Amino acid sequence: MADTRTRLLEAALETLKEHGIAGVSARTIAATAGVNQALVFYHFGSVDQLLAAAVEHGSQQRIALYRARFAAVTTLRELLDLGRALHAEERAEGTVAALAQVLAGGQTDPKLAPATTTGLNLWIEEVEQALGRVLARSPLAEFVDVTGLAKATAAAFVGLELYEGVDPDGANQAFDALESLAGLVTALEDMGPVVRRAARAKLRRHS
Amino acid sequence: MADTRTRLLEAALETLKEHGIAGVSARTIAATAGVNQALVFYHFGSVDQLLAAAVEHGSQQRIALYRARFAAVTTLRELLDLGRALHAEERAEGTVAALAQVLAGGQTDPKLAPATTTGLNLWIEEVEQALGRVLARSPLAEFVDVTGLAKATAAAFVGLELYEGVDPDGANQAFDALESLAGLVTALEDMGPVVRRAARAKLRRHS
DNA sequence: GTCTATAGTTCGATAGAC
């Protein structure tokens, strides 16, 4: 059994997943952790600060588990497969769900916003590095900002996570569509130099 | 000045935007509407039911304003331009922000989930029809499920809206990257039949 | 249909015993 501080951090994540940002309180978190309510304020000062710390703690914990798998990605298809596996595992575990809840809370609570950004950036960094490797040899890297694409990917990922919470079938359909869309990009990647030159010329004209 | 019922619906959206799902209550909404707190329960039975009604009300109101512009879209670039304009207008108005808040609340509140799905589906339908027109003449329509892609687009859109709330610069960067990515698809669209055949063959092999 | 008043609950946060 971990120390009280750690138990509160993990209870905060569990409570966010179970009751949402509107349902967390010092009392509900402490009950989940099996400790007294006053300890939330002793260790973290306020509920907000506990939530902020919990999101950073959780993101770091989870990303450490995925780092090796991110590093092993070399193709777009592998990246997409990892994304879908990650989605399934994180949905069961709940860290991304908790992140999504504080992201919603951070819209109006200035104390929650920076913690959310920090937690999101941890994911974005991993996606960015994998995406950079994957796109390095494709015509895309020339015209698409990889950092921006990583941010869009992470934001979209959270949006899909929230969507799945209210419409699981729709979310599955969405993931399937994205998968076949990625197939098209892979196809473009594999094309010969003639086609790539043509694509490049077209891209220049459009950008 | 509208009737009390309508004022409560609009006050609920305003309060969701201003204070988030964790900050709405019969009292805060009634205060925004300038009416007594008890009227929330008289007209809607509970706060949850008011929120559910407000989201559907808001989505219908806003989509009616955009329907003509969605119908005018014929190319992917036009669709993306509309998406970015819509993003800016809705961010100022706040309906999508309110939808995102009940989406977060709907993860754990069974009374909120169906209303969120209904509200989201209104947007998805518009995107789906425009997307169907845009992709009809491209090789994409053969391999990508348009309905699924519309759902992914809407979910990603909400995710980006939430991301913008905590990191505006990052969100802008994400939108720019998506824009240049769409340029690549446009380029593929414009390619000659030879290239399209090659792409088609590749896609078959990968799917 | 709108208001006041109120019951009963839960909340954040602190003081103080151990």
Added chain:
DNA sequence: GTCTATCGAACTATAGAC
């Protein structure tokens, strides 16, 4: 470091006057 006890505030929901 952890607990009990507690204050003051905000909350949902209802009863009842107008």
